[in-house]
Amino acid sequence: MNGMGRQGQRSGATAVHHQRQYSDNFLDSSSNGRWLQSAGLQHLQNSSSSSSIPPLQDYNFYGGGGGGGGGGGQGMRMYRNAPRGFNGVNEFYVEPTTPPISSRSSSQRKNGEDSPNEFSPGLLDLHSFDTELLPEMPVPGLYDGSSLFHPVRGRSFDDSEPFLSNKQQTSRAPVLPDNNLLKSFAADKEKASSVAKIKVVVRKRPMNKKELAKNEEDIIETLSNSLTVHETKLKVDLTEYVEKHEFVFDAVLNEEVSNDEVYRETVEPIVPIIFQRTKATCFAYGQTGSGKTYTMKPLPLKASRDILRLMHHTYRNQGFQLFVSFFEIYGGKLFDLLSDRKKLCMREDGKQQVCIVGLQEYKVSDVETIKDLIEKGNATRSTGTTGANEESSRSHAILQLAIKRSVDGSESKPPRLVGKLSFIDLAGSERGADTTDNDKQTRMEGAEINKSLLALKECIRALDNDKSHIPFRGSKLTEVLRDSFVGNSRTVMISCISPSSGSCEHTLNTLRYADRVKSLSKGNGPKKDILSSTLNMKESTNMPLSSVLPATSTFEDDITDAWAEQDERDDFDASEDSYEQEKPVWKENGKVESYNISTSEDKMRKPNGMTKWKEPSRSILKNSRSDDDLNALLQEEEDLVNAHRKQVEETMNIVREEMNLLVEADQPGNQLDDYITRLNAILSQKAAGILQLQNRLLHFQKRLKEHNVLVSSSGY
Numbered sequence: 001m002n003g004m005g006r007q008g009q010r011s012g013a014t015a016v017h018h019q020r021q022y023s024d025n026f027l028d029s030s031s032n033g034r035w036l037q038s039a040g041l042q043h044l045q046n047s048s049s050s051s052s053i054p055p056l057q058d059y060n061f062y063g064g065g066g067g068g069g070g071g072g073g074q075g076m077r078m079y080r081n082a083p084r085g086f087n088g089v090n091e092f093y094v095e096p097t098t099p100p101i102s103s104r105s106s107s108q109r110k111n112g113e114d115s116p117n118e119f120s121p122g123l124l125d126l127h128s129f130d131t132e133l134l135p136e137m138p139v140p141g142l143y144d145g146s147s148l149f150h151p152v153r154g155r156s157f158d159d160s161e162p163f164l165s166n167k168q169q170t171s172r173a174p175v176l177p178d179n180n181l182l183k184s185f186a187a188d189k190e191k192a193s194s195v196a197k198i199k200v201v202v203r204k205r206p207m208n209k210k211e212l213a214k215n216e217e218d219i220i221e222t223l224s225n226s227l228t229v230h231e232t233k234l235k236v237d238l239t240e241y242v243e244k245h246e247f248v249f250d251a252v253l254n255e256e257v258s259n260d261e262v263y264r265e266t267v268e269p270i271v272p273i274i275f276q277r278t279k280a281t282c283f284a285y286g287q288t289g290s291g292k293t294y295t296m297k298p299l300p301l302k303a304s305r306d307i308l309r310l311m312h313h314t315y316r317n318q319g320f321q322l323f324v325s326f327f328e329i330y331g332g333k334l335f336d337l338l339s340d341r342k343k344l345c346m347r348e349d350g351k352q353q354v355c356i357v358g359l360q361e362y363k364v365s366d367v368e369t370i371k372d373l374i375e376k377g378n379a380t381r382s383t384g385t386t387g388a389n390e391e392s393s394r395s396h397a398i399l400q401l402a403i404k405r406s407v408d409g410s411e412s413k414p415p416r417l418v419g420k421l422s423f424i425d426l427a428g429s430e431r432g433a434d435t436t437d438n439d440k441q442t443r444m445e446g447a448e449i450n451k452s453l454l455a456l457k458e459c460i461r462a463l464d465n466d467k468s469h470i471p472f473r474g475s476k477l478t479e480v481l482r483d484s485f486v487g488n489s490r491t492v493m494i495s496c497i498s499p500s501s502g503s504c505e506h507t508l509n510t511l512r513y514a515d516r517v518k519s520l521s522k523g524n525g526p527k528k529d530i531l532s533s534t535l536n537m538k539e540s541t542n543m544p545l546s547s548v549l550p551a552t553s554t555f556e557d558d559i560t561d562a563w564a565e566q567d568e569r570d571d572f573d574a575s576e577d578s579y580e581q582e583k584p585v586w587k588e589n590g591k592v593e594s595y596n597i598s599t600s601e602d603k604m605r606k607p608n609g610m611t612k613w614k615e616p617s618r619s620i621l622k623n624s625r626s627d628d629d630l631n632a633l634l635q636e637e638e639d640l641v642n643a644h645r646k647q648v649e650e651t652m653n654i655v656r657e658e659m660n661l662l663v664e665a666d667q668p669g670n671q672l673d674d675y676i677t678r679l680n681a682i683l684s685q686k687a688a689g690i691l692q693l694q695n696r697l698l699h700f701q702k703r704l705k706e707h708n709v710l711v712s713s714s715g716y
C-alpha cells in the first residue's frame with residue numbers, strides 16, 4: 001500500500017510543483033547539461049550516475065540503543081545488525097494520554113487505525129505550529145545541573161537527587177536555588193555555549209562483502225582526528241602512483257567505532273543545550289551506501305532517551321514536553337512519514353515563521369513509543385517502492401524532537417517551543433549528479449538534491465559566520481529547516497565515507513564538502529586540510545585529459561610554428577622562475593609510492609595568471625645520446641604534463657565553483673549567459689595551453705624517433 005501510495009504521490013507531486021521547484025533551477029531548461037555541453041564538459045555529468053545501489057538491508061530500526069552493529073570486530077560486523085534489548089525503557093513513565101504503539105495490537109496498526117488522536121499528536125497548522133522559541137523564563141526547579149551533561153545512566157527517577165520543585169505543578173514548597181546551584185546552572189550555560197556551533201565529524205564504514213569480493217582496497221587511513229585518502233592514479237606512461245589527500249576534522253571515527261561512540265561524539269553534547277532555547281541539527285552526508293542511515297538511525301532514540309532523562313530528572317516537574325515528528329523531502333515535496341506519507345505543505349506565517357501544514361506531531365513520554373514511531377516512519381520511508389535504498393537515497397528524511405513548555409507552566413495554554421533537535425538523513429550525495437539521466441523525473445530529482453545539498457552547505461556557512469542573511473530559500477530542505485538556522489543554533493555534520501578504492505571519487509567529494517563546511521567557519525583559523533591548496537585540484541583528476549583536448553590530428557604538421565609562437569607569447573625566462581615540482585618517490589619496483597604536488601603555486605604563476613613551465617632543454621634534445629639524458633628529458637616532459645594537468649584541474653575547480661554560484665544565486669537567464677561566456681573564455685585559454693602541451697609532446701616524440709634512429713645507426 002505504501003508503495004502504491006508513494007508512487008502515486010511521486011508523479012502527482014511532480015506535476016503540481018514542477019514549475020516552482022525546477023523552473024528556476026538551471027539544471028532543467030537552462031540545464032546543467034546544456035551548460036556543461038556548451039562548456040564542452042558534458043562528460044562530467046556521467047561520472048557518478050551509475051553508482052551501485054547496495055542491496056536491501058535488514059534494518060534494526062533504531063532499536064539498538066547499544067551500538068547497533070557498529071561495535072565489535074571488523075569485517076563481517078557490518079552485516080550483523082542484530083536487534084539489541086533497549087535498556088532503560090522502564091525508567092520513564094508512560095503518560096496516559098499517549099498510549100505506546102506497542103500496547104496496541106499489530107492488526108490495529110496494520111488496519112490503519114492509528115488515528116492521530118490515539119497519540120494525541122498536535123496537528124500542526126499555521127496557528128498551532130509554533131516555531132518561535134519560548135522567551136527565556138526562570139526555571140524554578142533548577143538543581144545541580146551537572147547531570148545535564150552527564151546523565152546518570154540506568155538510574156531510576158526515584159533516585160533521591162536533590163531537586164527543587166515547581167510551585168505550579170507540585171504541592172512542594174517552592175525553594176529558591178542556593179548560590180551553588182545558581183553557580184552550577186551558570187556553569188552549565190557556559191558549557192553549553194562552549195559547544196561548537198558547527199562540528200564536522202567523519203565516519204568511515206568497514207569494507208563490505210561486495211568490495212572485498214572485488215578485491216578493492218581500503219584506501220582510508222585514519223589517525224586521531226585526521227585521515228588520509230590514498231588515491232591510485234596513472235601517469236602518462238601508465239605507471240601507477242598514489243596521491244595522498246590528508247584532511248583534519250573535529251573527529252574522525254574509524255570502522256571500529258560503535259554507534260554508541262558516534263552518539264557520544266556527536267549528539268550527546270548538544271542534547272542539554274536544547275533545553276536552553278537552542279535549535280540543533282545533526283545530519284549525515286555521503287554517497288549512497290556509505291552508512292548514513294546506519295549512522296543516523298540510532299541517534300534520535302538515544303537522544304530522546306537522554307532528553308527524557310533530563311525532563312524527568314534534571315527538569316522534573318518543569319512542565320517540559322517532548323514531541324516527535326518525522327517527514328521526508330522527496331523531489332522537493334514534503335511527505336509525513338508518520339501519517340502514511342500524506343503530502344504536506346509548507347507555509348510562512350506573518351512573522352516569517354515556517355510552518356508545515358498538516359504535519360503530525362506526537363507528544364511522547366517514553367522511549368518505547370518513540371522507538372515505535374521511528375520504526376513506523378522509517379518503514380514508510382524505505383518500503384515506498386521496490387528498492388528501499390534506491391528510494392531512501394533520493395530523499396531527505398527529517399526527524400524532529402521538539403521540546404515545548406507552556407508559558408505559565410499550566411496545561412491550559414498550548415505549549416511553546418523551547419528547543420528542537422533535528423536529525424536529517426540526507427539523500428545520497430552522488431544523486432545530485434543524476435542530471436543526465438534519460439528519465440526526466442530522475443534528472444529533476446537529482447537537480448533538486450544537488451540544489452538542496454549546496455543550499456545546506458551555504459546556510460551552515462552563513463550561520464557559522466553570523467551572517468545576517470541566511471540563504472535558506474535556496475531549497476526546500478533549507479526552507480524547512482529555516483528555524484533551525486536562525487538564532488541560537490548548533491549543527492553537527494557527520495560525513496559518511498566508504499573505505500574502498502572503488503568509491504574514491506565520491507569519498508573525496510564528500511570530504512571536500514565537509515572540509516568546505518568546516519574550513520570556512522569563523523574561528524577555525526586557516527584551513528585545517530593539510531593539503532588544502534592541492535585538494536580541490538586533485539578531485540577533478542579523474543577526468544581524462546583527452547576529454548578536454550580539442551580534437552585534432554594535424555598538430556604534427558605545424559609543430560615548429562606553434563612552439564615558436566607560444567614561446568613568444570609566454571615571454572618565458574626559464575632560468576629565473578621555473579616551475580618546480582616535488583619529484584615522485586620511486587619504489588624499488590619502479591612504481592611511485594607517494595606523489596605530493598608542491599603547494600607553492602605562486603612560483604608557477606605569471607602576473608597574467610598564466611602558468612609557466614620549464615622548457616625542455618634544447619641542448620639535451622639536440623645532443624643527447626645517453627639514457628641519462630633521455631631520462632632527464634622524459635622527466636621534464638612529465639613535469640610539463642603535470643603542470644598542464646594541474647592547470648586543467650584548476651580550471652575545472654573554477655568551473656565547479658562558478659556552477660555552485662549559479663545554483664546558489666538562481667541567476668536569471670541573461671546573467672547565466674554572462675557566466676557561460678566567462679567560463680568559455682577561461683576554458684579557451686586553458687585549451688590553448690593544452691594544445692601547446694600536445695605540440696610539445698608530438699615534438700618530443702619526433703625527436704625521440706630521430707634519437708632512436710641515430711642510436712641504432714651509431715651502434716649504441
Ligand SMILES: Nc1ncnc2c1ncn2[C@@H]1O[C@H](COP(=O)(O)OP(=O)(O)OP(=O)(O)O)[C@@H](O)[C@H]1O
Nearest residue numbers: 057078205288289290291292293294389392393428
Ligand atoms: N559503520 C558501519 N558498520 C557496519 N556496517 C555499516 C556501517 N555503515 C554502514 N554499514 C552497512 O552498510 C550498508 C549501507 O549503509 P546505509 O544503508 O546506512 O547507507 P546509506 O548511506 O544510508 O545509503 P542510502 O543513501 O542509499 O540510504 C548497510 O548494510 C549498513 O548496515
